[in-house]
Amino acid sequence: MTEGGIKHRVESGRDLQALEKKGLELLYPGRPRIAVAMASCGRAAGSGRIYESIGDELERRGLDASLVPAGCPGLCSREPLVTVLEPGKARIYYSGVQPADAGPLVSALAGGEVYQKRALGAEVEDRLVVTGRQIDLGPPPGNLGLLADLDFYRPQVRLATRNCGCINPFSIHEYAARGGYRALAEALAGDPSGIIAEIKKSGLRGRGGAGFPTGLKWEITAGSGHDEKYIICNGDEGDPGAYMDRSILEGDPHSVLEGMIIGAYCMGARHGIIYVRAEYPLAIKTVGHAIAQARELGLLGENILNSGLSFDVEVVMGAGAFVCGEETALIASIEGHPGEPRPRPPYPARQGLWGKPTCINNVETLANIPLIAGRGGDWYAGLGTAGSRGTKVFALVGKVKNSGLVEVPMGTTIGDIVLGAGGGPDGGRKLKAVQTGGPSGGCIPASLVDLPVDYESLTGAGTIMGSGGMVVMDESVCMVDMARYFMTFAAGESCGKCTPCREGTAEILDILDRITQGGGRPEDLDTLDELSRVVKDASLCGLGQTATNPVLSTLRYFRSEYEAHIKDKHCPAGVCRNLTVYRINPELCIGCGLCAEECPGGAILGRDDQPRVISQESCTRCGACYRICPQEAIFFTGRGMPGA
Amino acid sequence: MPEMIINGLAVNFRSGETVLQAALAGGIHIPALCHHPGLGHFGSCRLCLVEILAGGRPGLAASCSLPASEDLVVETGTERVVRARRVVLGLLLARCPDAKPLLELAENLGAVKFTPRPGDPGCILCGRCVRACRAVGANVIGFAWRGRDRRVAVPFDQPPADCLGCRACEQVCPVNVIKVVEDRGRIRIFPWQSEIEMAYCRNCGAAIGPGVQAGRLQKRFPVEGPLSGLCPACRRRFQAALAGGLVIQPT
Numbered sequence: 001m002t003e004g005g006i007k008h009r010v011e012s013g014r015d016l017q018a019l020e021k022k023g024l025e026l027l028y029p030g031r032p033r034i035a036v037a038m039a040s041c042g043r044a045a046g047s048g049r050i051y052e053s054i055g056d057e058l059e060r061r062g063l064d065a066s067l068v069p070a071g072c073p074g075l076c077s078r079e080p081l082v083t084v085l086e087p088g089k090a091r092i093y094y095s096g097v098q099p100a101d102a103g104p105l106v107s108a109l110a111g112g113e114v115y116q117k118r119a120l121g122a123e124v125e126d127r128l129v130v131t132g133r134q135i136d137l138g139p140p141p142g143n144l145g146l147l148a149d150l151d152f153y154r155p156q157v158r159l160a161t162r163n164c165g166c167i168n169p170f171s172i173h174e175y176a177a178r179g180g181y182r183a184l185a186e187a188l189a190g191d192p193s194g195i196i197a198e199i200k201k202s203g204l205r206g207r208g209g210a211g212f213p214t215g216l217k218w219e220i221t222a223g224s225g226h227d228e229k230y231i232i233c234n235g236d237e238g239d240p241g242a243y244m245d246r247s248i249l250e251g252d253p254h255s256v257l258e259g260m261i262i263g264a265y266c267m268g269a270r271h272g273i274i275y276v277r278a279e280y281p282l283a284i285k286t287v288g289h290a291i292a293q294a295r296e297l298g299l300l301g302e303n304i305l306n307s308g309l310s311f312d313v314e315v316v317m318g319a320g321a322f323v324c325g326e327e328t329a330l331i332a333s334i335e336g337h338p339g340e341p342r343p344r345p346p347y348p349a350r351q352g353l354w355g356k357p358t359c360i361n362n363v364e365t366l367a368n369i370p371l372i373a374g375r376g377g378d379w380y381a382g383l384g385t386a387g388s389r390g391t392k393v394f395a396l397v398g399k400v401k402n403s404g405l406v407e408v409p410m411g412t413t414i415g416d417i418v419l420g421a422g423g424g425p426d427g428g429r430k431l432k433a434v435q436t437g438g439p440s441g442g443c444i445p446a447s448l449v450d451l452p453v454d455y456e457s458l459t460g461a462g463t464i465m466g467s468g469g470m471v472v473m474d475e476s477v478c479m480v481d482m483a484r485y486f487m488t489f490a491a492g493e494s495c496g497k498c499t500p501c502r503e504g505t506a507e508i509l510d511i512l513d514r515i516t517q518g519g520g521r522p523e524d525l526d527t528l529d530e531l532s533r534v535v536k537d538a539s540l541c542g543l544g545q546t547a548t549n550p551v552l553s554t555l556r557y558f559r560s561e562y563e564a565h566i567k568d569k570h571c572p573a574g575v576c577r578n579l580t581v582y583r584i585n586p587e588l589c590i591g592c593g594l595c596a597e598e599c600p601g602g603a604i605l606g607r608d609d610q611p612r613v614i615s616q617e618s619c620t621r622c623g624a625c626y627r628i629c630p631q632e633a634i635f636f637t638g639r640g641m642p643g644a
Numbered sequence: 645m646p647e648m649i650i651n652g653l654a655v656n657f658r659s660g661e662t663v664l665q666a667a668l669a670g671g672i673h674i675p676a677l678c679h680h681p682g683l684g685h686f687g688s689c690r691l692c693l694v695e696i697l698a699g700g701r702p703g704l705a706a707s708c709s710l711p712a713s714e715d716l717v718v719e720t721g722t723e724r725v726v727r728a729r730r731v732v733l734g735l736l737l738a739r740c741p742d743a744k745p746l747l748e749l750a751e752n753l754g755a756v757k758f759t760p761r762p763g764d765p766g767c768i769l770c771g772r773c774v775r776a777c778r779a780v781g782a783n784v785i786g787f788a789w790r791g792r793d794r795r796v797a798v799p800f801d802q803p804p805a806d807c808l809g810c811r812a813c814e815q816v817c818p819v820n821v822i823k824v825v826e827d828r829g830r831i832r833i834f835p836w837q838s839e840i841e842m843a844y845c846r847n848c849g850a851a852i853g854p855g856v857q858a859g860r861l862q863k864r865f866p867v868e869g870p871l872s873g874l875c876p877a878c879r880r881r882f883q884a885a886l887a888g889g890l891v892i893q894p895t
């Protein structure tokens with residue numbers, strides 16, 4: 001998978017061109033190129049075996065083709081994904097590929113055909129975002145639509161994820177062929193303050209959650225006079241359900257490295273650290289390989305590109321806690337202390353790692369830097385909204401058909417992302433809510449699908465952009481239970497240093513537990529509201545300051561659901577088992593007995609074609625009968641409701 | 645001297661001071677628990693909250709770790725501050741319902757009532773003992789676990805062999821849960837369970853301090869001859885006598 005044969009240091013623009021030339025030969029070899037999406041998501045779907053099977057099949061047929069691993073092109077729900085590019089033809093994307101498909105796929109390829117069974121779409125051109133160059137591949141096959149026309153890709157503009165799924169992440173040549181390291185070479189030939197000015201002009205704001213203007217952060221760090229400074233890439237990504245950063249690190253590690261080197265030049269840092277959570281072994285491997293390659297070519301180390309810049313990067317594995325993604329806790333954990341935050345100011349830009357000025361940036365933020373340095377701030381600012389420029393990658397997960405990573409211009413509506421790209425909830429269910437920002441964010445009700453996704457609009461609606469998690473919920477989700485889930489996460493991940501976060505989140509969790517188990521009291525809602533506001537107001541770090549957003553937003557938009565739990569002892573979604581009673585309507589029951597077969601507790605009584613009855617003593621309220629009944633004769637109601 | 649505004653009053657501060665320090669010097673009282681003037685910033689109890697109106701990020705901030713600065717305008721008694729303080733105090737009281745200092749604070753400031761959670765050993769996790777031990781002791785106290793399971797602990801929950809017996813932890817604890825028992829020439833510090841032999845004045849027999857500490861002091865600042873092994877009072881007397889030309893034979 002790795003590539004050897006790197007001959008000598010890259011010292012000039014000409015050397016870079018040689019790198020690029022070799023990369024183009026790899027990307028567009030004069031023979032078929034097969035790329036298997038082998039990021040973590042692909043591997044989980046079995047792409048490792050697909051890669052081997054295709055390799056075996058190529059060998060068996062003696063077909064001359066290049067087979068490479070690639071990152072994730074975003075459509076995770078359709079993995080394993082394979083792309084095939086033949087000279088002079090459009091690139092074909094295949095989805096849901098199984099090992100048994102290897103044979104027919106390779107034989108179709110041998111005959112110059114498309115393997116229709118798994119074909120997803122065609123790509124007729126490659127656009128190199130960094131340079132603006134376009135490479136025409138060839139005409140699409142007659143009976144296959146364009147990939148770009150799929151619902152999933154139509155609203156997307158892939159900048160930060162420009163190379164993910166396209167290049168072999170272990171190849172620095174292929175990265176260079178996509179315009180990589182060009183922006184660095186140009187940057188090193190110019191003035192650091194000029195690049196900072198471009199980044200300020202671009203309007204880029206940190207993608208790690210807080211949305212702080214990146215150009216300003218760089219300017220402050222650059223101005224913090226000190227001979228030793230650090231730049232840290234934050235790849236801790238602890239939000240449940242979010243994996244944008246993992247995908248970039250696994251699919252295009254050099255984009256982050258290049259962003260860091262440009263940063264080092266602008267701010268005068270000599271050392272960089274990529275902090276990757278330990279649960280991302282593949283990302284750690286990919287990044288480690290990229291660093292070694294860059295070092296070998298002299299793109300890291302002393303006197304980079306003969307500019308006098310000396311900079312090197314190491315990988316530090318995360319300390320295994322959500323709070324370690326918070327910048328001061330992250331620094332503490334690198335220094336070997338417990339991962340606990342400290343009060344700011346002083347901000348890391350003035351006093352960070354080992355007490356030295358330190359710039360901490362998110363993975364996605366850094367991946368955008370080469371684009372801005374290469375094409376200018378104005379170009380980047382041309383996308384997005386006035387307060388939120390550029391694009392944002394979202395991890396679309398939960399009850400949604402096309403789960404995966406989508407990158408859209410800021411200002412795209414929730415509806416365009418969730419219902420458009422995501423295809424809405426599965427199984428014809430109705431959208432109920434969308435949670436953005438993971439455990440730190442809030443829930444937006446389906447009625448707000450037209451809300452544009454930008455920093456200000458989301459904050460106004462009671463949630464946050466966060467790092468880009470987007471959890472889709474349909475009618476089958478109980479909002480109180482959902483809030484309880486996120487509070488379980490927050491209470492468990494609170495480091496316990498400050499009172500409101502430690503005691504407050506635990507207290508809120510106790511109340512939510514009680515409500516979902518039927519012990520809710522009328523005064524609970526006011527207590528929840530007051531506690532949540534104070535935890536948000538008074539906590540020491542961002543964890544506590546955002547931890548109660550799921551509670552506050554559900555209280556705001558789904559208050560009636562809380563009231564149903566408390567007053568009627570009724571969970572409208574039928575999720576909270578203690579509140580739910582299942583019954584069979586004898587008028588509708590045809591006595592088919594499917595429910596009895598499905599019931600794990602033997603709680604369904606009756607025989608032959610007589611209507612069945614549920615024994616409330618034995619019923620565990622799992623809802624299996626409810627879901628299986630072909631007649632919709634089974635219904636549930638609240639424990640405290642009439643007729644229960 | 646630079647000035648900032650607290651509760652509408654101009655208050656002087658020296659550079660490097662926090663808002664809490666400036667307030668105290670200016671005669672404005674702000675309740676605080678985890679703060680100790682000798683132990684640096686920590687900002688964990690969140691009792692010392694003030695509301696920033698201008699000159700900083702608007703909202704609540706812990707005054708003990710907020711640097712005073714020229715254009716800062718804060719208030720110590722806004723509705724938002726009071727509400728947060730009452731909830732914070734209530735949460736601490738739920739943890740330690742019997743802690744006298746908390747009850748007194750609650751009497752003055754008010755506290756929201758939460759269901760008490762029994763089982764806590766009365767510690768409010770302010771971390772003063774941890775910081776004091778690091779600053780002047782042997783750094784044998786730390787935090788273990790996280791979230792609500794967090795507690796102050798010694799390594800492996802074993803009596804810490806390195807404890808000097810300096811009692812700094814006892815002295816800084818705002819809720820008096822660290823207790824020291826003196827018994828037959830030894831002290832025992834609870835809850836750490838450390839046990840330290842005391843050193844005694846070879847003249848009058850009074851306790852000088854923990855033996856380990858006396859030994860270390862002797863190593864760093866050696867005292868030889870007639871002045872060694874004495875308690876401060878006896879040493880001063882002996883010193884005066886020596887200065888007067890007397891030759892002393894210890895009794």
Ligand SMILES: Cc1cc2nc3c(=O)[nH]c(=O)nc-3n(C[C@H](O)[C@H](O)[C@H](O)COP(=O)(O)O)c2cc1C
Pocket residue numbers: 205206207208209210211212214234235236237238239322323324325326327328360361362363365366467541542543
């Ligand atoms: C509890 C908590 C967890 C965080 N986790 C992450 C994370 O996993 N990745 C990240 O980039 N930023 C995370 N942040 C935000 C960082 O503190 C910091 O703002 C960010 O890394 C700065 O980079 P940016 O300006 O490029 O966004 C977290 C913040 C908090 C409060």
Ligand code: FES
Pocket residue numbers: 675676677678679686687688689690691692693706707708709
């Ligand atoms: S005294 Fe300021 S947070 Fe405790």
